[in-house]
Amino acid sequence: MGLRVRLIAMLVGVMIFAFVLLLIGVNFGLRNDVRGLAQQSVDAGSNALSGAIDARSEQIRSAILQGSAQASLLAALRSGNRGALAQAASDIAVASNLSFVVVTDAKGNVLAGSRAASGSLANDGVVLAASSGAVAGGPQVLDGRELRAIGVAAQAPALALAVASPVNVGGSAVGVLYGGTVIDATTKFVDDVSRFTGGAAGVALAGHFVATSLSTKEGVKEVGASLDDPALTGTYFAKSSPLHAYDGTIIGSTWFAVPLGQFTAIVNNTLRQIVFWGVIGLVIASIVGTIVASRIGRAIAERSDEVNESAKQLRVLVVGGEVSGDHVSQTRETLEEIAELAREAADAARLQSLAGRALSDVVVIDTLTSELSSRMRDAAARVERLSAVAEELDSLVGGT
Numbered sequence: 430m431g432l433r434v435r436l437i438a439m440l441v442g443v444m445i446f447a448f449v450l451l452l453i454g455v456n457f458g459l460r461n462d463v464r465g466l467a468q469q470s471v472d473a474g475s476n477a478l479s480g481a482i483d484a485r486s487e488q489i490r491s492a493i494l495q496g497s498a499q500a501s502l503l504a505a506l507r508s509g510n511r512g513a514l515a516q517a518a519s520d521i522a523v524a525s526n527l528s529f530v531v532v533t534d535a536k537g538n539v540l541a542g543s544r545a546a547s548g549s550l551a552n553d554g555v556v557l558a559a560s561s562g563a564v565a566g567g568p569q570v571l572d573g574r575e576l577r578a579i580g581v582a583a584q585a586p587a588l589a590l591a592v593a594s595p596v597n598v599g600g601s602a603v604g605v606l607y608g609g610t611v612i613d614a615t616t617k618f619v620d621d622v623s624r625f626t627g628g629a630a631g632v633a634l635a636g637h638f639v640a641t642s643l644s645t646k647e648g649v650k651e652v653g654a655s656l657d658d659p660a661l662t663g664t665y666f667a668k669s670s671p672l673h674a675y676d677g678t679i680i681g682s683t684w685f686a687v688p689l690g691q692f693t694a695i696v697n698n699t700l701r702q703i704v705f706w707g708v709i710g711l712v713i714a715s716i717v718g719t720i721v722a723s724r725i726g727r728a729i730a731e732r733s734d735e736v737n738e739s740a741k742q743l744r745v746l747v748v749g750g751e752v753s754g755d756h757v758s759q760t761r762e763t764l765e766e767i768a769e770l771a772r773e774a775a776d777a778a779r780l781q782s783l784a785g786r787a788l789s790d791v792v793v794i795d796t797l798t799s800e801l802s803s804r805m806r807d808a809a810a811r812v813e814r815l816s817a818v819a820e821e822l823d824s825l826v827g828g829t
Contacts, residue, residue: 590612759786
């Protein structure tokens with residue numbers, strides 16, 4: 430595998446590894462952030478639902494207080510006219526959109542109501558408080574006897590928002606005006622909270638919805654569904670808060686939730702965008718990296734050619750030096766023989782032959798010396814060039 434391929438492979442590998450780490454980090458961080466956002470959303474929605482219950486309770490309190498002071502109600506109580514009491518109770522119920530309004534005597538016995546009311550509310554805590562001269566009310570649970578007494582056809586026990594106020598005549602309590610609304614599938618404020626917050630709201634009694642904004646595909650309210658239903662726990666990010674009665678006891682719970690799909694869609698869409706643009710970035714980086722690696726490879730190849738050429742020249746110098754050395758040795762031997770023959774005054778022909786051979790060797794040595802001198806100058810220049818090439822390679826590879 431060439432250096433160019435290794436450089437490109439290393440660059441792409443590092444980018445992919447960094448991209449995968451980025452995806453993992455973004456995934457965990459984004460999911461935690463989105464979970465925190467969902468928690469804030471359900472907290473706000475839960476507070477809005479509790480606020481809606483309190484606001485509705487205050488509306489009922491205001492309506493009952495105003496109704497207990499109506500002249501028609503006072504006149505009907507003085508005269509004991511049950512028909513007039515029923516009409517007054519009905520008018521109050523219609524004007525304030527209440528499920529029921531009843532009038533009792535001072536002992537809690539029902540005299541008349543907006544519905545077909547009869548019986549006794551003597552044991553109802555809210556009515557008892559009003560019989561003692563106080564205005565009391567809020568969320569409460571109504572049993573079957575109390576539901577029959579106010580004329581409401583609902584399955585017991587039922588959850589209601591109810592307020593009772595004493596009706597005073599001449600400074601004395603002569604009766605009690607008791608009214609409110611039963612929390613059921615028709616309760617409007619639950620749907621209002623859901624619509625304004627974008628979540629799902631509900632009020633539960635004994636762990637089951639008595640009112641909820643959730644509906645089936647057919648549009649039927651899912652009243653009676655359990656808060657622990659896997660269809661809810663697996664689909665919604667929810668928060669349940671205790672619902673306190675008028676006397677402070679816990680009688681039920683409020684439920685608010687946001688669909689998990691809203692938040693998982695944010696995470697998935699963000700990750701898809703990161704992957705899309707990340708792949709584009711990898712492609713661009715790979716192209717740029719390939720170009721850069723190719724340039725680096727070409728630069729290294731050019732420097733390598735220069736080194737090879739310098740090596741060839743140095744090889745010629747080495748061979749020339751070896752040849753020159755051989756001729757110097759031969760010339761020395763020839764001159765030694767000439768000297769010996771000269772001392773012995775030997776054969777002149779032999780002496781002439783040796784002298785000619787020595788002359789030839791001297792010519793060869795002179796030629797080689799000239800060539801080697803030229804080569805040495807060129808070699809010195811190439812050594813300097815090799816030094817420069819080495820520095821360029823350091824800069825190219827190590828950045829120094």
